[in-house]
Amino acid sequence: MRMKKILPAAFMAIALIGNSFVFAGTGNVSSASINYYDTFAKGSTYSMNGDVNLAGYNNPNSDNALYVELFQDTTGVDPRITHEYLTGNSSKSWVHNVSNAQYYIWLDPAGPNYYGVIGSGSASN
Numbered sequence: 353m354r355m356k357k358i359l360p361a362a363f364m365a366i367a368l369i370g371n372s373f374v375f376a377g378t379g380n381v382s383s384a385s386i387n388y389y390d391t392f393a394k395g396s397t398y399s400m401n402g403d404v405n406l407a408g409y410n411n412p413n414s415d416n417a418l419y420v421e422l423f424q425d426t427t428g429v430d431p432r433i434t435h436e437y438l439t440g441n442s443s444k445s446w447v448h449n450v451s452n453a454q455y456y457i458w459l460d461p462a463g464p465n466y467y468g469v470i471g472s473g474s475a476s477n
Contacts, residue, residue: 377402383474386418386459389467395457397425400477403447404455406434408473412441416461416468420444422475425454437462438471450477 380398408420421435433455434448457475461467 377477379477381474381476382455382457383472384457384459385472386461386469388414388470390469391461391465391467393459393473395473395475397454397456398477399452400450400455400475401452402477403449405445405447405476406436406457406474407443407445408436408438408459409443409471410438410440411470414440414469414471416440416463416466418469418471419458419460419462420471420473421458421460422448422450423456423458424450425456432458440469 378399378401380400382395382398384393384395386393404422406422410418418438419435420438422433423430424433433450436444436446438444455475457473459471459473461469
C-alpha cells in the first residue's frame with residue numbers, strides 16, 4: 353500500500369527534473385525576412401539566455417550579400433553580438449552563448465543603405 357503512494361511521487365519528481373533540462377532556454381524566437389528593395393529587416397526583441405540557435409538564408413535571386421546579425425537591445429547604441437556573411441544562394445546555422453538580456457535578429461544587405469537581397473534569419477533560445 354505504501355509503495356503505491358511513493359511511485360506517483362517519484363514519477364512526478366523525475367518528470368519535473370527532466371523538464372527543467374529540456375526547457376533550459378526561454379522558448380523565444382526572433383525572426384525576420386527581407387525583400388529585394390528593403391535596406392534592412394529587424395525581428396522582434398525577446399529575452400534570451402544561454403545558447404541561441406541562429407540561422408540565415410540568402411536566396412539565389414539575390415544580387416547582394418546578406419549579413420545575419422544578433423544584436424543586444426540596450427538603452428544606448430545596440431552592440432552586435434554575432435554575425436554571419438551570406439553570399440547569394442547560401443545558408444548558415446550556428447550557436448552563440450549569450451547572457452540574460454534582450455536580443456533581436458537584424459538582416460542587413462552588404463554596404464551602406466544597399467538592397468538587392470531576398471532572405472531570412474532567426475534567433476531561437
